[in-house]
Amino acid sequence: MRFSGFRVVKEALTGHKGWRPLWRNPAPQPAYDYVIVGGGGHGLSTAYHLAKVFKGSRIAVLEKGWLGSGNIGRNTTIIRSNYLLPGNEPFYEFSMKLWENMEQEFNFNAMVSQRGILNLIHTDAQRDAYRRRGNAMLLAGADAELLDRDGVRGMYPWLNFDNARFPIKGGLLQRRAGTARHDGVAWGYARGADLLGVDLIQNCEVTGFRIENGRVLGVETSRGYIGAKKVGVAVAGSSGRVMQMAGMRLPIESHVLQAFVSEGLKPVVDGVITFGAGHFYVSQSDKGGLVFGGDIDGYNSYAQRGNLPVIEDVAEGGMALMPAIGRARLLRAWGGIMDMSMDGSPIIDRTPIEGLYLNAGWCYGGFKATPASGYAFAQLLATDAPHPTASAYRLDRFARGYVIDEKGMGAQPNLH
Amino acid sequence: MLIPHPLLGLRDAQEFTYLGDAALLNRPDGMAEGAAEAFNDYVYLRDNPAGVHRELWFHEQGDRSWLIVTRNTVTHEILGAELARDVALAAKGGAQ
Numbered sequence: 001m002r003f004s005g006f007r008v009v010k011e012a013l014t015g016h017k018g019w020r021p022l023w024r025n026p027a028p029q030p031a032y033d034y035v036i037v038g039g040g041g042h043g044l045s046t047a048y049h050l051a052k053v054f055k056g057s058r059i060a061v062l063e064k065g066w067l068g069s070g071n072i073g074r075n076t077t078i079i080r081s082n083y084l085l086p087g088n089e090p091f092y093e094f095s096m097k098l099w100e101n102m103e104q105e106f107n108f109n110a111m112v113s114q115r116g117i118l119n120l121i122h123t124d125a126q127r128d129a130y131r132r133r134g135n136a137m138l139l140a141g142a143d144a145e146l147l148d149r150d151g152v153r154g155m156y157p158w159l160n161f162d163n164a165r166f167p168i169k170g171g172l173l174q175r176r177a178g179t180a181r182h183d184g185v186a187w188g189y190a191r192g193a194d195l196l197g198v199d200l201i202q203n204c205e206v207t208g209f210r211i212e213n214g215r216v217l218g219v220e221t222s223r224g225y226i227g228a229k230k231v232g233v234a235v236a237g238s239s240g241r242v243m244q245m246a247g248m249r250l251p252i253e254s255h256v257l258q259a260f261v262s263e264g265l266k267p268v269v270d271g272v273i274t275f276g277a278g279h280f281y282v283s284q285s286d287k288g289g290l291v292f293g294g295d296i297d298g299y300n301s302y303a304q305r306g307n308l309p310v311i312e313d314v315a316e317g318g319m320a321l322m323p324a325i326g327r328a329r330l331l332r333a334w335g336g337i338m339d340m341s342m343d344g345s346p347i348i349d350r351t352p353i354e355g356l357y358l359n360a361g362w363c364y365g366g367f368k369a370t371p372a373s374g375y376a377f378a379q380l381l382a383t384d385a386p387h388p389t390a391s392a393y394r395l396d397r398f399a400r401g402y403v404i405d406e407k408g409m410g411a412q413p414n415l416h
Numbered sequence: 417m418l419i420p421h422p423l424l425g426l427r428d429a430q431e432f433t434y435l436g437d438a439a440l441l442n443r444p445d446g447m448a449e450g451a452a453e454a455f456n457d458y459v460y461l462r463d464n465p466a467g468v469h470r471e472l473w474f475h476e477q478g479d480r481s482w483l484i485v486t487r488n489t490v491t492h493e494i495l496g497a498e499l500a501r502d503v504a505l506a507a508k509g510g511a512q
């Protein structure tokens with residue numbers, strides 16, 4: 001079933017009787033060449049790229065709940081490639097390029113919208129830091145523009161420019177950044193993978209690994225044992241729990257991140273804005289709700305819900321930056337579990353157990369990485385060689401002293 | 417979340433800053449054999465359990481004591497709090 005404008009018109013005229021489910025619902029086979037654990041964005045993107053680019057076959061994705069029930073359906077949908085460090089920026093720019101062609105490639109509307117992200121500047125030191133970051137972005141082939149105060153005023157005249165403590169002095173703008181419909185991304189990759197023969201197996205929790213002589217042979221699941229030549233784990237916030245079953249401790253803590261949406265409003269924010277002096281960022285969904293968030297709650301959590309102090313902190317940030325937000329009513333608040341790594345950067349690597357591969361440590365920024373993470377993980381699974389842009393994401397980089405610490409915070413996950 | 421401070425009673429968790437797993441109290445001996453590996457474990461690797469977790473909280477906006485709080489990471493229920501100092505001294509065999 002291909003989607004097209006013609007198809008939409010045809011279905012409208014024939015009572016919408018021709019639409020079919022987007023993927024099969026197969027029972028698990030006894031064994032596969034590749035088993036991907038976790039049916040979130042990264043797991044689905046991995047399976048899709050494994051089948052499409054690396055021509056793998058006999059692939060299954062095992063998901064303990066329903067596809068997209070994790071962070072892929074909980075995030076604030078921002079995509080961008082505005083990183084500083086050489087271990088990160090080429091990877092995120094590769095991801096940005098994949099976003100730009102994704103919908104045509106998998107024939108699904110993921111509502112990718114390059115509406116731009118503006119990081120606000122409030123001090124001279126911050127301007128220097130953002131100028132440096134912008135230059136790093138340009139060097140990696142991304143786009144970046146430094147705006148002065150008038151440049152920002154031209155885009156968002158209603159921001160609070162003269163806040164006594166945090167006046168707005170300018171901003172770093174990446175026009176190619178933006179948002180995408182998070183569920184649509186998961187569904188698009190799921191459907192694309194299914195069409196290429198991947199088995200998407202839901203309600204199938206991995207409960208253990210069968211490992212003999214240092215090699216993984218398969219996984220124990222709530223739907224029985226499934227053999228596999230290679231197993232790729234992409235379970236985001238559950239990484240610690242799952243890898244513990246393989247006897248591994250990770251450089252990761254699980255933390256909760258909250259997000260919020262207001263009632264629907266007339267269009268007012270047409271891009272993404274981040275406050276440079278507090279924990280607040282905002283965009284507006286196509287339905288009109290202001291989608292906003294801040295920072296993680298800051299303590300280990302698997303609860304998928306946070307506490308009120310952070311809600312208050314984010315609301316205060318919002319009021320400082322755009323006082324008009326005070327009139328909007330909050331519709332919903334929710335939380336997701338983040339795999340916060342010790343340097344704030346991800347891991348895409350082999351493990352000491354042969355045949356077992358790990359994709360983890362995405363912190364609060366893994367949505368934008370969904371296409372490239374899946375591509376790079378698929379390449380690693382298929383060829384045992386890392387994708388060039390992901391070659392710094394090694395598991396042993398901590399022991400070797402090659403951390404990728406964008407914020408310079410050290411081994412303190414709640415500060416990244 | 418309210419933390420039952422052993423000296424000050426129930427205090428809002430907002431008064432505290434969070435460090436992490438209470439295993440951080442057991443700093444390895446830098447002179448011992450295999451210290452590099454022990455420090456890699458100590459600095460970077462975590463048990464990260466879903467369930468009961470003993471963790472270090474610093475009463476920064478209060479009496480500036482370090483506490484070990486026992487908390488369930490799945491429900492956020494706080495099960496108890498002790499002075500980290502007492503725990504560390506007990507592990508060394510009491511005050512010297």
Ligand SMILES: Cc1cc2nc3c(=O)[nH]c(=O)nc-3n(C[C@H](O)[C@H](O)[C@H](O)COP(=O)(O)OP(=O)(O)OC[C@H]3O[C@@H](n4cnc5c(N)ncnc54)[C@H](O)[C@@H]3O)c2cc1C
Nearest residue numbers: 038040041042064070071072075076078206336366367368
């Ligand atoms: C509130 C919030 C806002 C965010 N905002 C942004 C943003 O604006 N931009 C951005 O780039 N990133 C953002 N993120 C981060 C991003 O959502 C995550 O980094 C990313 O989605 C993680 O990868 P994933 O999609 O594969 O994870 P998930 O969707 O969580 O997938 C993991 C899957 O593994 C499954 N699983 C777990 N254990 C098992 C098991 N034992 N067996 C089988 N399956 C298992 C889970 O059920 C889950 O479906 C945000 C996150 C949150 C919570």
